[in-house]
Amino acid sequence: MGQVNGKIAIVTGAASGIGRAAAIVLAREGARVMATDVDEAGLKETLALITKAGGTAATARQDVTDEARWDAVVAETEAAFGAPNILVNNAGIAIAGAIMDYSLADWQKQMAVNTDSVFLGTRAAMRAMAKGGGSIINLSSVAGLRGSAGVSAYCASKGAVRLFTKAAAVECATLGLNIRVNSVHPGIIDTPIWQKSITRITETMQPDQVSALTAHTGGNALDPNVIALGGTPMGRAGKPEEVALLILYLASDASSFTTGQEHVVDGGLTAS
Ligand SMILES: NC(=O)c1ccc[n+]([C@@H]2O[C@H](COP(=O)([O-])OP(=O)(O)OC[C@H]3O[C@@H](n4cnc5c(N)ncnc54)[C@H](O)[C@@H]3O)[C@@H](O)[C@H]2O)c1
Numbered sequence: 001m002g003q004v005n006g007k008i009a010i011v012t013g014a015a016s017g018i019g020r021a022a023a024i025v026l027a028r029e030g031a032r033v034m035a036t037d038v039d040e041a042g043l044k045e046t047l048a049l050i051t052k053a054g055g056t057a058a059t060a061r062q063d064v065t066d067e068a069r070w071d072a073v074v075a076e077t078e079a080a081f082g083a084p085n086i087l088v089n090n091a092g093i094a095i096a097g098a099i100m101d102y103s104l105a106d107w108q109k110q111m112a113v114n115t116d117s118v119f120l121g122t123r124a125a126m127r128a129m130a131k132g133g134g135s136i137i138n139l140s141s142v143a144g145l146r147g148s149a150g151v152s153a154y155c156a157s158k159g160a161v162r163l164f165t166k167a168a169a170v171e172c173a174t175l176g177l178n179i180r181v182n183s184v185h186p187g188i189i190d191t192p193i194w195q196k197s198i199t200r201i202t203e204t205m206q207p208d209q210v211s212a213l214t215a216h217t218g219g220n221a222l223d224p225n226v227i228a229l230g231g232t233p234m235g236r237a238g239k240p241e242e243v244a245l246l247i248l249y250l251a252s253d254a255s256s257f258t259t260g261q262e263h264v265v266d267g268g269l270t271a272s
Helices: 017-028 040-052 067-080 104-129 152-174 192-204 207-217 224-229 240-251
Strands: 008-012 032-037 056-061 086-089 134-139 179-186 262-265
Touching: 008 017, 008 067, 008 104, 017 032, 017 040, 017 056, 017 086, 017 240, 032 040, 032 067, 040 056, 056 067, 067 104, 086 104, 086 240, 104 134, 104 152, 104 179, 134 152, 134 240, 152 179, 152 262, 179 240, 240 262
Parallel strands: 008 032, 008 086, 032 056, 086 134, 134 179, 179 262
Antiparallel strands: none
């Protein structure tokens, strides 16, 4: 029997990386999954992977910053499968850049995609789960636990996710709702987000700033596995599936007494 048999999950950012892995693992373990993203081609691939493995899923185009779309996605999930009892707020971007050159527009976009979305998703899920209960899992980062040069807005967005998660968890428990809320804090995971973010560093930052930021990577700033050598005791980047298995635990009833906590999966990065 699957670890989330009979449950209904919404996973955002499911066209790539950690979100795709989470959708696949949850479906493999018995959940029916609504996979959402702005990337419709990527969603098709995710759906094909789930279906090929015998799982059940549907897809919906969703920009997680669009307030009205959240209600529609919950309604589409209810129509397809029933009321959701798992939400993985995973969609995210990393807009890198030095603070002195960073625009307010980039700051606001960073916060909208990574943080506003988590508020909107949590609110929609709490409304949908108020009767039947559920588990909300918010993707933060080790960048939500400590600072890093060149990604200050990303750090701020993920720090906000960490503390919003705790407040939401306490509020759910205090209101007597059977809804648990936890945050997941990956270290360096081998997904396309690195390519997107670091390409932007090299496009927008001064050459001397880029070399200061990438000195520890031996110049190979685009490869998360090389970056991981700089500070990850396990000496490699994580795989999306290794984060997905933690998400599975938090989604399942195995974590029934766990709420409001930050769960780090980083190969030891923050241990030293
Ligand atoms: N990869 C890492 O090293 C790492 C580390 C810590 C935290 N995280 C977090 O994990 C989450 C997943 O990242 P990933 O590494 O799998 O990245 P990824 O780039 O592979 O996937 C992110 C997905 O989010 C989608 N997305 C972006 N903006 C969106 C929007 N407005 N609406 C809907 N979907 C949108 C993208 O299309 C993409 O499919 C993010 O929140 C990220 O910040 C990643």
